[in-house]
Amino acid sequence: MIPTPNLSHLTAKDFERVYEPAEDTFLLLDALENDAEDLKSSRPLICLEIGSGSGCVSAFIGTILGPSSALYLCTDINTHACQCTVATGRQNKVCLESVGTYLDRSLHTRLKHRVDLLIFNPPYVPTDSVEAESAQSSPAIASAWAGGINGMELTNTFLKLAPELLAPQGRFYLVAVKENNIPRILAAMLNEHDLAGKVVLQRRAGREHLHILRFEKQGSQVQT
Amino acid sequence: MVRLITHNLLSCHAKGCTTNNFPLQFKDAEIEHREADFNPEFIRGLLPKIEWKALVDTAKELGDTSLPYEQPEMMDDELLKTLHHVLLEMHVEEGQMICPNCNHVYPISNGIPNMLLAEHEIA
Numbered sequence A: 001m002i003p004t005p006n007l008s009h010l011t012a013k014d015f016e017r018v019y020e021p022a023e024d025t026f027l028l029l030d031a032l033e034n035d036a037e038d039l040k041s042s043r044p045l046i047c048l049e050i051g052s053g054s055g056c057v058s059a060f061i062g063t064i065l066g067p068s069s070a071l072y073l074c075t076d077i078n079t080h081a082c083q084c085t086v087a088t089g090r091q092n093k094v095c096l097e098s099v100g101t102y103l104d105r106s107l108h109t110r111l112k113h114r115v116d117l118l119i120f121n122p123p124y125v126p127t128d129s130v131e132a133e134s135a136q137s138s139p140a141i142a143s144a145w146a147g148g149i150n151g152m153e154l155t156n157t158f159l160k161l162a163p164e165l166l167a168p169q170g171r172f173y174l175v176a177v178k179e180n181n182i183p184r185i186l187a188a189m190l191n192e193h194d195l196a197g198k199v200v201l202q203r204r205a206g207r208e209h210l211h212i213l214r215f216e217k218q219g220s221q222v223q224t
Numbered sequence B: 001m002v003r004l005i006t007h008n009l010l011s012c013h014a015k016g017c018t019t020n021n022f023p024l025q026f027k028d029a030e031i032e033h034r035e036a037d038f039n040p041e042f043i044r045g046l047l048p049k050i051e052w053k054a055l056v057d058t059a060k061e062l063g064d065t066s067l068p069y070e071q072p073e074m075m076d077d078e079l080l081k082t083l084h085h086v087l088l089e090m091h092v093e094e095g096q097m098i099c100p101n102c103n104h105v106y107p108i109s110n111g112i113p114n115m116l117l118a119e120h121e122i123a
Ligand SMILES: C[S@@+](CC[C@H](N)C(=O)[O-])C[C@H]1O[C@@H](n2cnc3c(N)ncnc32)[C@H](O)[C@@H]1O
Pocket: A019, A020, A021, A022, A024, A025, A028, A050, A051, A052, A053, A054, A055, A056, A057, A075, A076, A077, A078, A081, A101, A102, A103, A121, A122, A123, A124, A136, A139, A143, A144, A145, A154
């Protein structure tokens, strides 16, 4: 058992502005824990989490891989989330390198084909486009979940960027719900980007049917 | 925390700014040194991903001249330790990063670089 990161330094007040780890977060942690041995033996050097929120997921990865074995980059559009991410790193003795930005902007150019472990738990809840756009333009708690049409507006943007970020042996974990149309995501990534993906874990939590998708470059050596 | 490893991976992404947009230049940087565990394997792994000249120039801007100007072919333990310090132990907590091309200012506050752009600045 890998311990869940200690978040006792974050308060209810923080969670008014920053996404509090929930079932989606924990399912992602479970998927990473299932792959822990594999992840360790693939020796990732650069990890990048988009939308790190509380920093819980990256702190967990830091615990799996070891604080001095990799660089843990985190982005979030919400600068309060960036603060929480750094604090969670400190609390769990992992240095989380937090950057306030939209998706991977400002990092994309230099990180092309260099990211060994890529993580995104996006705002995936279907809403109308206007709601998603206003959540994106004034980052607050709504930007943690408002996903626009099919819950896919931001995810679709990132799915075009992700293949270019991944190192040849890189892996990408994505959280999705049924409404996101998972078969369509998998088909598009394979056909348009040559990225093979599969559902590695799924769970029903209340109204949400949560899935963890894992993508690897075609012809990658990593066996499952 | 903006450590130099992270700084070495950031470039300006303002509208139309596509050349000479790296490395960003520090201004009014407040630096804290925090010890980190030395892992030579990790530093060796990072090396091919680093822009050496940008790293040396930036360290110099921040008052650290411990790195050689040309990237040495052989990395001995001492040099790896120097790199470890420059890349991972110097934290810029406050200040600004300025694009050498378009002069866009990216503020750093509480150790967090704010790379967000306003709508009209986005490419
Ligand atoms: C569902 S929450 C996940 C938070 C955390 N990773 C977790 O698993 O608990 C989505 C996160 O994405 C962030 N986010 C939303 N839009 C973003 C964007 N355009 N770029 C970067 N982060 C974004 C939100 O602020 C929020 O922290």
